[in-house]
Amino acid sequence: MDMPARRSTLPVAERRYPLVVLTGASGAGKSTIVPLLIERLAGTCVVFDGDWLIDPLRGASPDRGIEWGAFRDTWLHVAAGLAQNRMPTMLVGPFIPEHLETLPGRELLGEIAFGVLDCADDVRRKRIEARPSWRLRDIDEQVAFGAWLRTNLTPVFDTDTATPMATADTVAEWIRELQPETGR
Numbered sequence: 001m002d003m004p005a006r007r008s009t010l011p012v013a014e015r016r017y018p019l020v021v022l023t024g025a026s027g028a029g030k031s032t033i034v035p036l037l038i039e040r041l042a043g044t045c046v047v048f049d050g051d052w053l054i055d056p057l058r059g060a061s062p063d064r065g066i067e068w069g070a071f072r073d074t075w076l077h078v079a080a081g082l083a084q085n086r087m088p089t090m091l092v093g094p095f096i097p098e099h100l101e102t103l104p105g106r107e108l109l110g111e112i113a114f115g116v117l118d119c120a121d122d123v124r125r126k127r128i129e130a131r132p133s134w135r136l137r138d139i140d141e142q143v144a145f146g147a148w149l150r151t152n153l154t155p156v157f158d159t160d161t162a163t164p165m166a167t168a169d170t171v172a173e174w175i176r177e178l179q180p181e182t183g184r
Contacts, residue, residue, distance in 0.1 A: 019079045019109050020045070020090040020175060021100075024117035025146035026138070027127035029159035029167065030092050033117065036168035037090065045175050046082050050075060050093025069103065076105030083109065088179050094145070096153075113178055114153045115171065118146055119160035 022037075024030050034049045041047055054066065072095065079089035097114065100106055119127070121143045128139050150156050155174060159167050 018088065018111040018113050018178065019076070020088065020178060021095050021112060021114045022090055022092045022117060022171060023095050023114060023149060023153065024159075025094065025124065025149060026142040027124040028117040028119055028146065029164060030094075030117055032164050033159075033168050033171065034092050036164055037092070037171060040168055040172040041090070041175060045088045045090050045179065047090045047092065048075070048078070050091055050095065068099075072099050073103040073105045076100060076103055076109060080105060080108035088175075090175060096149070115174060116149045116153050116156045117159050117167070117171075118150050118156050119158065121146065123160040 022030070022033075031049065031051070034047060037047045054071075075091050075093075079091065082089045095114075097112065100112060124143055124146055125139055128137060128142060131137070157167055157171055157174075162170070
């Protein structure tokens with residue numbers, strides 16, 4: 001289902017901060033790094049794990065499942081609201097530019113900067129295989145998605161040789177470089 005287009009009521013002056021998307025295929029370490037980024041970026045950037053809205057949205061329409069376009073657009077609107085309060089937003093989840101560019105909420109934001117959490121294919125396979133049995137095990141699809149991400153988006157942050165803390169430090173530094181006006 002296509003989302004209807006509408007005009008923004010957000011003043012251009014409030015499009016001050018970009019949305020930062022930290023993406024990655026399953027097994028890259030997104031869920032592991034979120035609490036570390038929240039700690040490191042407190043007061044500088046609001047960090048959200050995109051998965052935080054999945055369960056509430058499933059509960060809102062259990063018969064139909066999640067409408068992924070609306071899910072993504074909801075996150076764009078959350079980021080736009082934070083921009084009105086002069087807070088940049090980092091969204092951590094398996095998003096790609098094509099997921100966001102045509103959504104109504106896109107016009108509410110300035111630039112969208114993408115970074116990729118990545119690991120070697122054999123590491124990804126082992127991480128996904130080690131997950132609880134209730135987690136999806138679409139290993140071949142995730143290996144292919146990881147290859148696409150590392151080929152098409154930059155910067156790429158390696159999570160199979162660095163510790164989660166070192167990766168969080170590197171990502172936090174990248175965010176601070178994107179947000180020099182915050183001074184934090």
